[in-house]
Amino acid sequence: MGALRLATSFLLGCGLVAKSWAQGVPLPDAQLARVWGQAMVEVSNTSVNGYDFSRITLNADLSLSANFSKIRLGEYPLATGLGNGSGADIDIARLQFGRSDLGDGARTVALSNPYLELVYRNGSDTSQREVIGMRLGFEGIQGSLGLSAQSISGSLAISDTQGHVLDSRLDPAGGKRWDGTACGPSACPFSLAAVGALQAGDANGPSRDFFLSILKAPVQFPTAVAGATAPDLAQAGLWLNWRDRLLAINPGSALPPNLPPTLPPLLKPGG
Amino acid sequence: MRRFLHALLMLAALLGCGGSMAALQGLPDQELAHVHGRDGFAFNLRGFSLDGSLSLRLGDSLGGGLSLGNISLSRSDDLGNTFADPYQLTLLQRSEGQTDRVSLSGPLNSLGLLRWQFAADLSLIDSSAVAAGGQLNRFQAGALLLQDLRSYGMRLDLAPNPDPETQGIAFGLSLRLDLGALTLRPRGRDNISLLDSPGAPEQFSLKGLHLAAATADMQVGSQAWSLANLDSQPLLLNTVANADGSASLHLNLAWPTAGQQAPTGSLSVDNIAFKSDVGGNLDLGSSRIGGLQIQYLDIKLKAGR
Numbered sequence: 001m002g003a004l005r006l007a008t009s010f011l012l013g014c015g016l017v018a019k020s021w022a023q024g025v026p027l028p029d030a031q032l033a034r035v036w037g038q039a040m041v042e043v044s045n046t047s048v049n050g051y052d053f054s055r056i057t058l059n060a061d062l063s064l065s066a067n068f069s070k071i072r073l074g075e076y077p078l079a080t081g082l083g084n085g086s087g088a089d090i091d092i093a094r095l096q097f098g099r100s101d102l103g104d105g106a107r108t109v110a111l112s113n114p115y116l117e118l119v120y121r122n123g124s125d126t127s128q129r130e131v132i133g134m135r136l137g138f139e140g141i142q143g144s145l146g147l148s149a150q151s152i153s154g155s156l157a158i159s160d161t162q163g164h165v166l167d168s169r170l171d172p173a174g175g176k177r178w179d180g181t182a183c184g185p186s187a188c189p190f191s192l193a194a195v196g197a198l199q200a201g202d203a204n205g206p207s208r209d210f211f212l213s214i215l216k217a218p219v220q221f222p223t224a225v226a227g228a229t230a231p232d233l234a235q236a237g238l239w240l241n242w243r244d245r246l247l248a249i250n251p252g253s254a255l256p257p258n259l260p261p262t263l264p265p266l267l268k269p270g271g
Numbered sequence: 272m273r274r275f276l277h278a279l280l281m282l283a284a285l286l287g288c289g290g291s292m293a294a295l296q297g298l299p300d301q302e303l304a305h306v307h308g309r310d311g312f313a314f315n316l317r318g319f320s321l322d323g324s325l326s327l328r329l330g331d332s333l334g335g336g337l338s339l340g341n342i343s344l345s346r347s348d349d350l351g352n353t354f355a356d357p358y359q360l361t362l363l364q365r366s367e368g369q370t371d372r373v374s375l376s377g378p379l380n381s382l383g384l385l386r387w388q389f390a391a392d393l394s395l396i397d398s399s400a401v402a403a404g405g406q407l408n409r410f411q412a413g414a415l416l417l418q419d420l421r422s423y424g425m426r427l428d429l430a431p432n433p434d435p436e437t438q439g440i441a442f443g444l445s446l447r448l449d450l451g452a453l454t455l456r457p458r459g460r461d462n463i464s465l466l467d468s469p470g471a472p473e474q475f476s477l478k479g480l481h482l483a484a485a486t487a488d489m490q491v492g493s494q495a496w497s498l499a500n501l502d503s504q505p506l507l508l509n510t511v512a513n514a515d516g517s518a519s520l521h522l523n524l525a526w527p528t529a530g531q532q533a534p535t536g537s538l539s540v541d542n543i544a545f546k547s548d549v550g551g552n553l554d555l556g557s558s559r560i561g562g563l564q565i566q567y568l569d570i571k572l573k574a575g576r
Contacts, residue, residue, distance in 0.1 A: 040520070040572040040573060040574075041329045041330055041336050041337055042331070042335070042336075043330065043335055043336055043337060043395045043396055043397050043398075044397055044399065045395060045397040045408045045410045052410065054395040054397075054410050054412060056337055056395065058572070059572065059573040059574070060570050060571060060572045060573060061570075061571045061573065062568065062569065062570050062571075063567065063568070063569040064565075064567065064568050064569075065526075065565075065566040065567040065568075066563070066564060066565045066566060066567075066568070067535075067562065067564040067566070068560055068562060068563060068564075069489055069560075069561050069562035069564075070489045070559070070560070070561025070562055071559070071560050071561070072558065072559055072561075073558040073559075074543070074555050074556060074558060075556040075557045075558065076554060076555055076556030076557075088556075088558075089555075098566070098567075107567070108567060108569075118395070118412060118455075120412070120457060121550070122549075123410060126411075126458060126459075127458065128549055129413070129457040129458050129473065130457065130473055130547055130549050130550045131413070131455055131457045131473065131474070131475040131545070131547075132550070133475070133545070134475075214543060214555065216545040216547075216550065216551075216553040217550065236553065237555060238555065238558070258566075260526050260527050260529075260531075260532070260533065260566050260567070261526055261529070262529050262530065263529060
């Protein structure tokens with residue numbers, strides 16, 4: 001009896017017994033053949049400036065609500081004279097995807113086409129082939145986030161509603177373990193710790209240049225999205241690139257809440 | 272092959288063992304009905320090793336994609352606990368009105384002796400030129416290794432999705448994992464039993480990865496992290512129809528049940544390092560994400576662009 005139930009459970013789960021999820025239509029063989037392998041994974045191999053890049057992209061649309069805390073990436077001492085910052089390349093106290101105080105539309109962040117890109121040197125020489133590192137990124141990010149960061153190594157540009165821009169290009173140390181308080185001759189409009197609510201993407205579309213790299217040498221990555229500006233040179237260590245269409249809503253204010261809904265959502269999964 | 276057969280024999284022995292543990296008695300039908308939902312069996316591996324020319328490719332119909340070749344997979348044993356700490360596949364009854372669930376649980380592996388090793392040759396194949404009459408651009412990226420992977424009390428639950436309007440398979444999953452190293456050796460795999468093989472002068476490695484439920488102070492704890500739960504935050508796998516009439520593979524991790532919080536996991540990496548005889552070594556120290564709390568995740572996989 002149990003075995004029968006087990007089998008039935010599987011069949012029901014696979015949609016083989018009960019009615020289908022939608023009005024299914026048989027596909028002719030020729031059409032079905034085209035469906036095979038239109039897979040979600042796409043590989044792109046390029047060689048630029050002496051480096052060999054292999055990008056593996058997952059063709060997918062994601063909606064995410066998540067909270068990450070106590071992120072410390074790359075805890076190692078920097079060479080003498082560079083300053084050690086907070087002791088890690090990336091030091092983020094809190095990173096939230098989504099917020100729960102602006103209605104259902106702001107609860108999740110839309111992420112598109114995550115990718116992993118490997119970087120090699122002398123890729124065609126099996127005796128000298130060298131792995132330089134990798135990066136993880138998304139081709140698009142749109143939605144409400146929360147950020148409280150101690151310091152970040154990377155290339156960042158965050159605008160506020162007054163038109164000021166917090167830009168790591170102004171950091172005299174080149175953006176390594178930068179906390180957003182050093183902006184060369186200018187005064188930083190706000191610090192990374194004060195960012196709070198963050199909007200990625202705008203009416204023109206999603207933010208298109210987010211990636212996190214792990215490298216042993218500086219690398220100029222190719223643009224991941226057609227039409228987007230080429231990223232800055234990524235430096236050795238752990239490095240975050242995010243400059244496109246980023247807006248700090250009200251710097252200095254508390255992080256927005258990001259709690260799960262107290263009532264069941266009306267929208268069906270995938271709807 | 273011999274070791275593989277040995278593993279199968281172990282499985283058969285365990286299956287047989289379940290039936291001989293107590294004297295069997297006939298059960299009246301009424302009593303038998305109470306057994307409902309407790310069916311299952313235990314199994315284990317011993318001396319498991321799989322080597323050969325097995326290849327897997329995830330990609331498109333033009334021949335492009337990600338390929339893993341010459342796959343090698345093996346597991347070490349805890350000989351003292353082969354029977355006491357097995358894998359278990361069980362059918363469990365849920366509460367009134369809910370479908371039964373199938374549960375697969377892994378060994379507790381409290382001594383950490385069950386260690387998986389995986390190695391494969393990684394090829395990255397670009398097919399973008401094929402449609403225009405060009406050739407595949409194949410890049411041999413080297414060997415990908417997972418060394419000393421230990422799982423402690425993994426559990427995977429499956430059941431039909433309870434919502435009749437949304438068909439699919441619902442999952443629950445909890446994990447506690449330690450991984451000795453995730454390594455990329457661009458010039459080939461060399462000795463895969465060593466984290467730092469002298470014969471592999473070039474490698475990029477993440478050593479000492481730990482994933483588990485977070486402690487109160489956001490450290491990697493000793494309990495499994497429940498990424499999905501059939502009762503309170505199920506993971507649904509199904510297909511959905513797109514506006515253009517096509518279908519997409521779809522994964523959905525639901526919001527947690529009202530009034531509950533999504534469980535928090537924690538991830539740490541003891542060391543990230545590059546080793547190279549031509550470009551020099553670089554040690555990037557340790558890394559961690561103290562708290563990982565996924566409240567909702569929806570993934571719609573699309574066809575190629």
